[in-house]
Amino acid sequence: MNKLLIIEDDQALSSTLARRLTKQGFECVQCHDASNGLLMARQFMPSHILLDMKIADHNGLTLIKPLRQYLPKVKMVLLTGYASIATAVEAIRLGADNYLAKPVDTQTLLNALAAEVEPEVQAEFTDQPLSPKRLEWEHIQQVLANNNGNVSETARVLGMHRRTLQRKLLKKPVADNRCA
Template sequence: MNKLLIIEDDAALSAALARRLTKQGFECAQCDDASESLLMARQFNPSHILLDMKIADQNGLKLIKPLRLLLPKVKLVLLTGYASIATAVEAIRLGADNYLAKPVDTQTLMNALNAQIEDEDRAQTEFTEQPLSPKRLEWEHIQQVLVNNNGNISETARVLGMHRRTLQRKLLKKPVADNRCA
């Protein structure tokens, strides 16, 4: 039986994911604290991990490398409510196998948990061959600069050469959809 560790600080979402994935054949364990996640991973020894990108005040991206070192063969999927290409690239670079935006349906989740790496590489290549819209490129660039400045809005605005309030307004807007997703 596949074992799934859900590292998510939203107790309701974590419980809902556990119920959904138990019906799909996973034995699920839940952890709501970043500092306890490595201990829980060591004790439970999962074959799969669902990791939230934001766990309370901590960044789930910082857990990817230690989890990967502890469990090199685990299938690790990062979940986020704030999806961007910049964070997706960073997550994959750090060792995540997949990256999904919340909310996510069961079928998409199952596909990510059971996907073969070759299929993911092929899908990613097909996805990146199409050009991004200028508005989407702007959003991605802002997100990357924000990540590089550790989330510091004032420093990011200075680097981008824009007023802090202008940057805050741009960040409040949802990412611009691409025609590729249609």
């Protein structure tokens, strides 16, 4: 039986995912914060991990390396409500096997968990440039990742007030509407 550890601070979503995936043959365990996630990984020894990118005040990206070091063969999928190309690339670079934007349907989730081949970060590229707002969002996410999720340092690097950056980070990513 496949063992799945769900590290997600939204308890309702975590329970929903566990119910859906238990029906698909997974033995599921849930935890709702970063430190318990690492502890549960050691105790439960999962074959698969669903990891939220934003776990309360922690950045899920920082958990990828320690989880991967302890469980090198685990199939790890990062879930996020704040999808961007920069964080997708960073997640894969750090060792996640896949990256999915919330909400995610059961079949997409099962495909990501079952994937044997290392997935590529998929993005639709066209000749049209990204909109200025989307470019700003991507840039902020990249600088934030480069600063290990440190909002204050990221604000300094970007030359903006910390509160302004926090407000921008709380917003959903700007739709990928390309300029004409």
